[in-house]
Amino acid sequence: MTALKEYDRIEATGLWRATPEAQRREVIVSIGEATLTITDHRDTALAHWSIPAISRANPGKRPAVFHPDADPGETLELPEDEAQMIEAIEKLRSTIERSRPHPGRLRLYTGIAMLALAAAITLFWLPGAARDHALRVVPDVKRQEIGTALLARISRVAGQPCDAAEGTRVLRSLGARLPAPDGAAQLVVLRGGVSEAAHLPGGIILIGRALVEDYEEPDVVAAYIVAEHIAAQIRDPLRSLLDHAGFIATFRLLTTGSMTGETLDAYAEHLLTQPPRAIPDETLLAGLEAWSVRARPYAYARDITGEQTLALIEADPFARAAPEPLMSDNDWLRLQAICGG
Numbered sequence: 001m002t003a004l005k006e007y008d009r010i011e012a013t014g015l016w017r018a019t020p021e022a023q024r025r026e027v028i029v030s031i032g033e034a035t036l037t038i039t040d041h042r043d044t045a046l047a048h049w050s051i052p053a054i055s056r057a058n059p060g061k062r063p064a065v066f067h068p069d070a071d072p073g074e075t076l077e078l079p080e081d082e083a084q085m086i087e088a089i090e091k092l093r094s095t096i097e098r099s100r101p102h103p104g105r106l107r108l109y110t111g112i113a114m115l116a117l118a119a120a121i122t123l124f125w126l127p128g129a130a131r132d133h134a135l136r137v138v139p140d141v142k143r144q145e146i147g148t149a150l151l152a153r154i155s156r157v158a159g160q161p162c163d164a165a166e167g168t169r170v171l172r173s174l175g176a177r178l179p180a181p182d183g184a185a186q187l188v189v190l191r192g193g194v195s196e197a198a199h200l201p202g203g204i205i206l207i208g209r210a211l212v213e214d215y216e217e218p219d220v221v222a223a224y225i226v227a228e229h230i231a232a233q234i235r236d237p238l239r240s241l242l243d244h245a246g247f248i249a250t251f252r253l254l255t256t257g258s259m260t261g262e263t264l265d266a267y268a269e270h271l272l273t274q275p276p277r278a279i280p281d282e283t284l285l286a287g288l289e290a291w292s293v294r295a296r297p298y299a300y301a302r303d304i305t306g307e308q309t310l311a312l313i314e315a316d317p318f319a320r321a322a323p324e325p326l327m328s329d330n331d332w333l334r335l336q337a338i339c340g341g
Contacts, residue, residue, distance in 0.1 A: 010031055011028055011029065011085075012030075013027070013029070013079075013082065014026075014029050014038075014077055014078045014082065014085075015027070015077040016076050017074070018046075019074065020073045024077070025046075027039060027041075028040070029078070031051075031088055031089075031092070034050065034052070035048050035049060035050060036049040036050075036089070037049075047074070049066075049068055050068075051093070052096050054066050054067075054069070056093075057075065062079070062086075065078075066089065127246070127247040130247060130254065131243065131250050134242060134254055135242070137254070138238065142257060143201040143203075143238055144202035144203070145202070146200075146238070146264075147200035147202030147204040147237075148204070149264055150241075150268055151188065151200060153264050154190070154193060154206070154268045155190075157272070158190045158191060158192045158194065158272070161189060162190070162339035162340070164334075164338045166334040167189075167334050167335050167338025168338060169334075170327060170331045170332075170338075171187050171189065171335060172187075173327065174187060174218070174221075174326065174327065178225050178226060178291050178326075180229050181233060183203065185205050185225070186202070186204045186205070187207060188207065189212060189338050189339060190206055190207065190208060190209065191209055193206075194206045194207070196208050196211065197211065197227070197228050198228070198271055198272075199232050200237055201241060205225060205228045207224065209338075209339045212339075217332070218326045218335065219293055219294045219296075219326065220298055220301045222291070223288060223298030224298070226284075226288055227279055227284060227287070229291075231277045231279060234277070234279070244266070244267050245259065245263045281315070285316075285317060289317035289318075293318075294316060294318045294323065295312045295313070296312070296313050299316075300313070
């Protein structure tokens, strides 16, 4: 299709956004050969819309809002004073609509193809799209709620979290000393079930009691906390839950804001049996340096011989000059007694 000559290369100013969550941007809109081109003021192309696939969200109203047929979340708003561009788009849409094929065999074949496409989308694309959408729209308060519900179910198997008062105070201070990228994490020491550490949605980090009871210095548990912060940046803990739960559970979360007890129980069991996520040594060392935690104690905790963790030992960013202590010796003793001795 060639754009009507009277509208060839006309331009207008509008407001465009790529997703419902994105900020609206002032853009330049132009009509070309079969496409509507959206650029910024530096003439950088932001989007190309096929004119046959443009829909209007508010027919007859101003400002006019258009979007691609398949993506109503991406919108272009044209103000009332850009009447020429609005008229051009509407005229082209009407012309295209009149030129569409008449009903017949093509419609039948198209319907079959669309059904096949819909089935393929449902089977292959929709689960991943639903999960990705959930990761974008589920608020922090809901993530915290899910994490707390998971912790309650894990506690049925692993026992109630250790909560000696003085040790709990030190644990909170350690969480503030080692904040997650998006804020202080909630650190929880468990009596059983977790041998090392694990991450729940909502910034909850589970710590096995051995990490605070079996080592002489707090750098070991601190390094495991840093490793969990990094692992959560690499892979969102909520994504891990949704991948395990599947499409039905994800759809339920999106539509009702909740997950069933069976879904949470299944994931809790899965989480407690999974090995820690492997993190490249270079990434972990950069994180330990950023959070001011020594690598050597952690390396020897993972392998007492140091053979398997030699790279961490040799590249410890604080091998020559120790960072500021994570806590006082007395506080470390208090934290070691958080489970009651």
